[in-house]
Amino acid sequence: xxxxxxxxxxxxxxxxxxxxxxxxxxxxxxxxxxxxxxxxxxxxxxxxxxxxxxxxxxxxxxxxxxxxxxxxxxxxxxxxxxxxxxxxxxxxxxxxxxxxxxxxxxxxxxxxxxxxxxxxxxxxxxxxxxxxxxxxxxxxxxxxxxxxxxxxxxxxxxxxxxxxxxxxxxxxxxxxxxxxxxxxxxxxxxxxxxxxxxxxxxxxxxxxxxxxxxxxxxxxxxxxxxxxxxxxxxxxxxxxxxxxxxxxxxxxxxxxxxxxxxxxxxxxxxxxxxxxxxxxxxxxxxxxxxxxxxxxxxxxxxxxxxxxxxxxxxxxxxxxxxxxxx
Numbered sequence: 001x002x003x004x005x006x007x008x009x010x011x012x013x014x015x016x017x018x019x020x021x022x023x024x025x026x027x028x029x030x031x032x033x034x035x036x037x038x039x040x041x042x043x044x045x046x047x048x049x050x051x052x053x054x055x056x057x058x059x060x061x062x063x064x065x066x067x068x069x070x071x072x073x074x075x076x077x078x079x080x081x082x083x084x085x086x087x088x089x090x091x092x093x094x095x096x097x098x099x100x101x102x103x104x105x106x107x108x109x110x111x112x113x114x115x116x117x118x119x120x121x122x123x124x125x126x127x128x129x130x131x132x133x134x135x136x137x138x139x140x141x142x143x144x145x146x147x148x149x150x151x152x153x154x155x156x157x158x159x160x161x162x163x164x165x166x167x168x169x170x171x172x173x174x175x176x177x178x179x180x181x182x183x184x185x186x187x188x189x190x191x192x193x194x195x196x197x198x199x200x201x202x203x204x205x206x207x208x209x210x211x212x213x214x215x216x217x218x219x220x221x222x223x224x225x226x227x228x229x230x231x232x233x234x235x236x237x238x239x240x241x242x243x244x245x246x247x248x249x250x251x252x253x254x255x256x257x258x259x260x261x262x263x264x265x266x267x268x269x270x271x272x273x274x275x276x277x278x279x280x281x282x283x284x285x286x287x288x289x290x291x292x293x294x295x296x297x298x299x300x301x302x303x304x305x306x307x308x309x310x311x312x313x314x315x316x317x318x319x320x321x322x323x324x325x326x
Contacts, residue, residue: 123177
């Protein structure tokens with residue numbers, strides 16, 4: 001189990017923990033939740049046992065930073081055993097391969113990459129972003145890449161690779177990776193280390209607020225899978241902390257494969273609680289019933305209907321430039 005954050009007891013809710021981007025105190029506590037509830041959500045909703053990851057932790061709390069970043073404390077993230085079980089249970093890598101050609105984040109990122117650029121794709125999985133880069137030279141980086149990964153995928157940690165190859169790439173990308181790591185600032189710093197002066201950092205991550213965070217008890221958007229929720233403001237703060245020039249910080253229209261999220265959100269008769277009493281995770285029978293009714297209907301709707309134009313974004317997107325050497 002990997003965690004990041006202050007060493008105070010998880011149940012101490014009087015002390016606001018530091019923002020994972022700036023290190024300054026959080027702006028507010030949103031709500032806490034029993035670790036047992038999270039364990040049950042994963043066990044019942046996804047068929048995955050996460051109890052070993054929460055050993056010794058009674059409670060997890062959600063906070064908002066002054067940057068707009070929303071983060072869990074402690075930031076409990078999945079280990080190799082968790083992801084092996086989860087990916088096998090839900091055929092995650094196969095699905096990534098199937099949807100690679102139509103992903104909006106891939107297409108948008110590729111539009112910023114110049115001809116002949118050297119690109120490193122961090123946390124690349126099977127390396128399917130390469131399909132969008134016939135005009136560039138692609139290297140994938142993922143220590144947990146499966147046997148079906150592209151031949152250009154290097155099974156190395158970001159820390160080790162950044163030490164070996166500083167200032168080697170024109171572009172560094174990470175798609176739906178930074179929300180999984182306990183120290184997102186350090187992760188981004190290492191990516192920037194890989195960049196040549198003037199190089200581009202490109203990130204995509206789940207958006208808050210969005211339909212994702214309005215679906216109660218959504219396993220894929222809580223620990224030990226996602227431990228931070230992003231938005232353009234948080235991205236701008238991250239870029240500022242790293243001394244990067246923001247080229248674009250915004251949101252993306254949903255990709256076709258995210259249609260299930262759209263329909264699930266639309267068909268719910270109960271959603272997460274809005275301010276001033278926000279709540280996203282809880283044991284509530286009305287929430288359980290809403291999900292149980294909406295999910296099978298959403299699967300049917302997603303098979304027979306296309307994603308409507310104008311569907312609300314579910315991803316935040318950043319392009320930032322490393323300064324040229326003076």
